[in-house]
Amino acid sequence: MRTRSLSRAVAAGTAVVLATLAACSSGGGAPSGDPAAPTRGGTLVVAKNTLPTCLDPSISVTGNDPGRQTVDTLVDQDQKTGEIVPWLATKWTESPDGLTYTFTLRDGVTFSNGEPFTAAAVKAGMDDAVGFAKKYGQPSSAGNFLTAYASSSVIDDRTVQITLKKPSASFLQLLSDRTMGIIAPSSLGGSYADRCSKGVIGTGPFTITENVKNDHITVVRRPGYAWPSPNSTHGDEAYLDAIRFVEIPEASVQTQGLLSKNVDVIVDPAAADIPQLEATGVKINTNNSEGVPSSIFPNLTRAPMTDPAVRDALQIGIDREEILAGAFNKFTPQVTSALTPGVPGYVDLSSKLKYDPDRAARILDDAGWVMGADGVRAKDGQRLKVIYEWYFAPVQSAVLLVQAQLKKLGFDIELKRVTLDQIAAEGKGGDWDLRMTGRPRPDADAFFAHYGAASLFTSFTADNSADLQALLTKQTSETDVAARKATIGQIQNLIVDDGYGFPLNVTVRYGASAPNVSGVKFIYSGYLSFYDTTKSAK
Secondary structure, eight states: OOHHHHHGGGGGOTHHHHHHHHHHOOOEEEOOSSTTSOOEEEEEEEEESSOOSOOOTTTOOTTOHHHHTTOOOSEEEOTTTOOEEESSEEEEEEOTTSOEEEEEEOTTOBOTTSOBOOHHHHHHHHHHHHHHHHHHSSOOHHHHHOTTEEEEEEEETTEEEEEESSOOTTHHHHHTSGGGOOBOHHHHTSOHHHHHHTOOOBSSSEEEEEEETTTEEEEEEOTTOOOOOTTSSOSSSOSOSEEEEEEOOOHHHHHHHHHTTSOSEEESOOGGGHHHHHHTTOEEEEEEOOEEEEEEEEOTTSTTTTOHHHHHHHHHHSOHHHHHHHHOOTTOOOOOSSSOTTSTTOOOOTTTTOOOHHHHHHHHHHTTOEEOTTSOEEETTEEOEEEEEEOOGGGHHHHHHHHHHHHHTTOEEEEEEOOHHHHHHHTTOSSOSEEEEEEEOSSGGGGHHHHSTTOSSSOOOTTTTHHHHHHHHHHHHOOSHHHHHHHHHHHHHHHHHTTSOEEEEOOEEEEEEOTTEEOOEEOTTSOEEOTTOEEOOO
16 A cells, blocks of 8 residues: 555545555454453554654654554553553662662563563663664664663673662653663664664564555564553453554545544544544544643754844744634643643743733834834844744644744744654754754653753753753752752743743644544553554444
């Protein structure tokens, strides 16, 4: 199937796309003898507006639902309480100084290629993550988060000791993130291109068998799997035979595919289509992606975003209530801070984010930005022109509303649609003034992905945001809960007050499932899991 090429035929009619999808969508699995038992078998067709460009979850987790099905982690977070619970590690101890963690590993676990899961494999993965940038000349998500890691020691096959350079209040939570999924040592020696295009060998319930760029990715059930997360509802192999992730950029084609029973699940369907889907019996699962909300980040390396007045005006020149009403739906809560409410240490800063276009205009006036006859402000011969980069299709309506709102204040906003590959290539450089993105992780260390000096998503460095970098370092090593929360509160206030970030919306992930599909769920960190998913006959 070629969903990319077929999607281009939409102008001539969507029937071709849906007919092709029908050929890919198998029926449900065979019912068991027990009518109450879950159905086993079947291929699930999952539509996404874009497929991930890298399948190694240690490198990139953005949109990487396929890669996340292939790995497990040492620990997990309880879906209801957020408590850290055992998984591949059955127990652990922490030294009094918070620098040493000793993990006892589960026996009988293997990687999908038959390699045994051992302490040496854990050590190899940790060392690979922190040495990744030096080895490949590219950053990795795991490496960006393991700033406190010092070393690992193999005590025996079932015991590994991890030593930190400094205490890390969020270390165990980090280990529950699929970024830290355990990878087979044989995969760690692969090239960067292979790790991204082919994925990696993990201990998870599925394995990747096919990746056709911009078209589809197929994962199949792994025989013999028997060590799921305690959040799971069963304990042996996954129910599904396979999952086929297909790229369908057009929301209308996704929706028609689901309604015509050629697609089983839509990941993040268009908000405007949800009422129509619900009316036909489609099940909508939602998850507030806790962490850094979807935000706009300024490029602090060039004008006009180096001007604090421009950033101050922009912060209160965005009408977030209009954006919520015009671009999202009933499932989306109002953004109220630089963190989402589910993160420990969150503070409500909604009063500082309140829309005040008159005050925003005065700030620009006082700073010397004079409104021109063409409706665009200028200062010392420089027009208030801003290049606004964005990449995630479902936020297009929000992007257009921001453009219209800031135009009223005298901004000339040029929209620039990019891909994640382009952002990664540009890094801190590139031709942009604003960039929109976010990071789900239910801990304040999520700040590092975008506000940290090592982030390639944004422009922050130790020089242009020294105050922010100092607070980020302080909070991650603060082991006193109350003191850490206070520092996290300072960070949120600094981000909003100094215009280091412009919170736009709480990212809500949606899973729209056909009536005959059950068990599609979001894990605690906001990613989809299909281990408990079943598909019955249509």
